[in-house]
Amino acid sequence: MNIKEEIDKLTEDLKIYQDKYYKEGISLISDSEYDRLTDRLIALETEHPEFQHPDSPIKRVGSDLTNDFPEVRHTIPVLSLDKAYSDEAVLSFFSKSIEKKGGALTFAAEEKIDGISMVLYYEKGILQRAVTRGNGEIGNDVTPNIMTMQSVPLSLPEPLDIAVRGEVYLSKADFEHLNAEETDESKKAANPRNLAAGTVRRQKSSEAARVPLTIFCYEGFWGNKAETPPDHIHILAKLKALGFRTNPHFAFFASSKAEAERKLRETGLEGEAYAFDSIDSFIKKKTAERKNLPYEIDGLVFKINELDVREEFGYTEHHPRWAIAYKFEAPQAEARLLDITVQVGRTGRITPVAEITPTKLGGSTIRRATLHNQEYINELELAIGDTVSISKRGDVIPAVESVIDKNSDGNTTYEMPSLCPCCHSEIVQIGGLQYCPDYDCPDQVKGRIAYFASADEMDIESLGPKTVGDLYKAGILRSIEDIYTADYHKAAGLPGFGEKSISMIEKGVKESLSRPFSTVLSALGIAEIGKKSAELLVKNGFDSIDSILKAADENNVTAFSSIPGFGLVTGTRIVEAFRSEHVRKTIEGLRKAGIHLSSSMDEKDDENLEKIFSGQVWCITGSFENFNPRSKALKEIEKRGGRTVSSVTGKTTHLLMGSGGGSKAAEAERLGVKIVNEDEFMSLLGKANEAVSSDDNGQLSLF
Numbered sequence: 028m029n030i031k032e033e034i035d036k037l038t039e040d041l042k043i044y045q046d047k048y049y050k051e052g053i054s055l056i057s058d059s060e061y062d063r064l065t066d067r068l069i070a071l072e073t074e075h076p077e078f079q080h081p082d083s084p085i086k087r088v089g090s091d092l093t094n095d096f097p098e099v100r101h102t103i104p105v106l107s108l109d110k111a112y113s114d115e116a117v118l119s120f121f122s123k124s125i126e127k128k129g130g131a132l133t134f135a136a137e138e139k140i141d142g143i144s145m146v147l148y149y150e151k152g153i154l155q156r157a158v159t160r161g162n163g164e165i166g167n168d169v170t171p172n173i174m175t176m177q178s179v180p181l182s183l184p185e186p187l188d189i190a191v192r193g194e195v196y197l198s199k200a201d202f203e204h205l206n207a208e209e210t211d212e213s214k215k216a217a218n219p220r221n222l223a224a225g226t227v228r229r230q231k232s233s234e235a236a237r238v239p240l241t242i243f244c245y246e247g248f249w250g251n252k253a254e255t256p257p258d259h260i261h262i263l264a265k266l267k268a269l270g271f272r273t274n275p276h277f278a279f280f281a282s283s284k285a286e287a288e289r290k291l292r293e294t295g296l297e298g299e300a301y302a303f304d305s306i307d308s309f310i311k312k313k314t315a316e317r318k319n320l321p322y323e324i325d326g327l328v329f330k331i332n333e334l335d336v337r338e339e340f341g342y343t344e345h346h347p348r349w350a351i352a353y354k355f356e357a358p359q360a361e362a363r364l365l366d367i368t369v370q371v372g373r374t375g376r377i378t379p380v381a382e383i384t385p386t387k388l389g390g391s392t393i394r395r396a397t398l399h400n401q402e403y404i405n406e407l408e409l410a411i412g413d414t415v416s417i418s419k420r421g422d423v424i425p426a427v428e429s430v431i432d433k434n435s436d437g438n439t440t441y442e443m444p445s446l447c448p449c450c451h452s453e454i455v456q457i458g459g460l461q462y463c464p465d466y467d468c469p470d471q472v473k474g475r476i477a478y479f480a481s482a483d484e485m486d487i488e489s490l491g492p493k494t495v496g497d498l499y500k501a502g503i504l505r506s507i508e509d510i511y512t513a514d515y516h517k518a519a520g521l522p523g524f525g526e527k528s529i530s531m532i533e534k535g536v537k538e539s540l541s542r543p544f545s546t547v548l549s550a551l552g553i554a555e556i557g558k559k560s561a562e563l564l565v566k567n568g569f570d571s572i573d574s575i576l577k578a579a580d581e582n583n584v585t586a587f588s589s590i591p592g593f594g595l596v597t598g599t600r601i602v603e604a605f606r607s608e609h610v611r612k613t614i615e616g617l618r619k620a621g622i623h624l625s626s627s628m629d630e631k632d633d634e635n636l637e638k639i640f641s642g643q644v645w646c647i648t649g650s651f652e653n654f655n656p657r658s659k660a661l662k663e664i665e666k667r668g669g670r671t672v673s674s675v676t677g678k679t680t681h682l683l684m685g686s687g688g689g690s691k692a693a694e695a696e697r698l699g700v701k702i703v704n705e706d707e708f709m710s711l712l713g714k715a716n717e718a719v720s721s722d723d724n725g726q727l728s729l730f
C-alpha cells in the first residue's frame with residue numbers, strides 16, 4: 028500500500044468509527060487502537076498534505092495552530108426575524124399571511140434555539156466554509172472550529188452545492204459541567220450561549236474540540252434551484268437525510284389537524300400536527316416545556332411552509348416577511364447603539380463602552396452600558412447602529428446583552444482602536460483584555476488618585492473623580508502622594524473651587540491621615556490587594572509597609588503565597604508590585620506625609636484619641652450604615668474609653684441603636700438608659716476627632 032492508499036484507507040475507516048461512535052454510541056475498536064490510527068493519519072497528512080481529504084476525520088480533532096477568522100461575504104442573505112410577544116401577534120401573522128396570499132397556507136413551528144447562528148457552505152458535497160452571521164452580509168469564517176463538531180457533516184452523500192443555516196449551541200448540562208470546571212471566576216460564562224460564542228471563536232481548534240458544541244439545522248439553500256425541495260418540511264426531511272442534525276421538536280400548522288398530519292407524514296418527519304386555532308394552547312405547552320428542555324430556547328419560530336409564497340412575500344430590510352419569532356420574554360430594555368467609546372481605567376485596562384439611545388431601565392435612564400472587551404464585542408458581532416438589549420447585571424452595571432436587530436448601514440463588527448484614546452500609547456493584549464501600558468497615562472493617573480480618595484478607601488470627602496480631574500488638569504495633583512503636599516489654593520478661581528470647597532478638601536485630606544494601615548494598603552490600588560487581602564496581610568504578620576517591602580526585596584514570594592487564601596499568583600503579583608519603582612515612590616511620598624504605614628501607628632493614634640466615653644457602659648442593637656459588621660462601632664467606643672456590654676441592664680448608660688433594634692430599646696426606655704442613634708453617634712465621633720486634631724475642646728452637646 029503506498030502513502031496515498033494508506034491515507035485513503037485510514038480516512039475511510041476512521042470516518043466509519045467516528046460515525047458509529049457519535050451517532051449510535053457504538054465503539055467498533057478499542058480506544059487505544061483508535062488513537063493509534065488517528066496519530067498515524069495525522070503524521071501522514073502532515074507529511075503529505077497533498078493527499079489529505081477535505082473531509083478528513085482529523086479535522087474533528089482540531090489543531091493547535093492559531094486561527095484568525097477572516098471576514099467573508101455571505102452568498103445567501105442571512106437575515107434575522109421579526110418579533111412577536113403574544114399569541115395574538117402570532118395568530119395575526121397567520122391570518123394576514125393567508126389573507127395576503129388569498130388562499131390556503133401551512134406553517135412550520137420550530138424552537139428558537141438560543142445559540143450562535145451559523146451558515147455551512149458545501150460545494151460538491153464537501154464542507155467549504157462555516158461562517159457566522161456577522162452583519163448578515165459579511166461574517167467571520169470559523170471553519171476549523173466548526174469542523175470539530177461531530178454533528179456537522181464534513182461531506183454529504185450527494186455532491187450538492189448547498190448552504191445550510193443552523194444554530195450552534197451547548198446543552199445546559201454541558202454548560203454547567205464546563206463552567207464548574209473553570210477555576211478562574213472571571214472566565215466563567217454567564218450562560219450557554221456565551222460559552223458557545225466563545226468556543227466558536229477559540230483561537231485553537233483543538234480547544235474548541237473539547238467543548239461538545241452541537242447544531243440544529245433549520246434552513247437549506249440549494250445552488251441549483253431545480254433541486255430545491257418543494258416546501259420547508261421537505262427541506263427539513265432532506266437535510267436530515269443528508270446527515271444534518273435537525274430538531275425533532277417540530278410542529279406543523281394547517282387549517283385542520285388532519286390536513287397538517289397528512290402533509291407532515293408525507294415527509295416522514297417526526298413532529299406534531301395542529302390546526303391554526305390551537306396556536307395559543309401550543310404556545311402555552313411550549314412555554315411550560317421550555318425549562319425541561321436540555322438546551323436553552325428563547326422563543327418559537329413560525330415560518331410559512333410554501334417556498335413559492337416565501338418568494339412572493341420577500342423581505343424587508345431586516346426580516347423575511349414569511350416568518351416571525353415568538354419570544355417568551357420581552358427584552359428588559361431595547362436601545363440603539365449610537366457609538367462605542369473606549370475608557371481607560373486606573374489599572375490601564377481599556378473598556379469599550381456602548382453609547383446608546385437614552386433608555387429607561389429599573390427606574391433610571393441609561394445612556395451608557397459596558398461591553399467588557401473586544402472578545403465580547405466579537406461574540407455579539409456588534410456593530411454601530413445595531414439594536415441591542417440592555418440589562419442591569421446584578422442590578423448595578425448596565426450591560427449590552429444581545430443584538431436584537433442588525434443595523435442596515437453595512438457596518439461590520441466594531442474593532443477597538445490600537446492606540447490608547449488618552450495617551451496614544453500602543454494598546455497591549457493581556458489574556459483577552461486590552462491595556463494601556465503607560466503608567467503615566469493621564470486617565471490612569473486620575474483613576475488611581477480618585478480610587479485612593481474614594482469613599483470605600485481613604486474616604487477623602489470632596490475629592491471625587493470630577494475634582495481630581497480638574498486638579499489634574501490644573502497641574503495641582505499629579506500623583507497619589509501629591510494629595511498631601513498639593514497647594515489646593517492654587518485652584519482658587521477655577522469653576523467650583525471657592526474658598527469653602529478648598530477648605531473642605533484640605534479638611535478631608537487631613538482627616539485621611541489617620542486611616543488605618545490596612546486601608547492605606549488597599550487604597551494603593553495594587554492588583555490582588557483589596558480590602559480583604561489587605562486585612563489578611565496585616566493579620567498574618569505584615570503589619571508594616573517595611574515588612575512588606577523587605578519580603579518583596581528578598582523576592583520572598585512564599586512569605587505571601589503561604590497566607591491562607593493567597594496562592595502563588597497573588598504572592599508573585601504582590602512581590603512584583605512592591606518592587607516596582609512607581610509604587611515605591613508613592614509609598615515614600617506617603618511616609619513623608621505621615622500617613623499610617625504600620626499597625627502600630629494605628630494603635631498610637633487610638634491612644635491619642637480623647638477618652639470621651641470613659642466611665643460609660645454602652646450596649647448596641649440593630650444594624651448600621653457606617654459600622655458593618657457592627658463590632659466596628661464597639662471598637663470606636665472602646666478606643667475612646669467606653670466599656671461595652673451585650674445586654675441592657677441597670678448598669679448600662681447608653682444604648683446605640685441602629686435600624687431594626689427592638690426589645691433592647693424598650694428595656695433601655697424602661698430603665699431610663701440614654702438612646703443614641705447612628706447620626707448622633709457619628710457626630711460624637713466626628714467632634715471627638717476634631718477635638719483631638721484641632722485642640723478644640725468644645726462641649727459635646729449630648730452629654
Ligand code: IVH
Nearest residue numbers: 106107108137138139140144194245328347
Ligand atoms: S429561521 C430567514 N429558525 O434566531 C430565516 N432561526 O432572529 C431566519 N434561530 O438569526 C432564521 N432557532 O440565529 C430560524 N428554528 C430557527 C431558529 C432560528 C434559532 C435564530 C437564528 C436567527 C435568529 C432570528
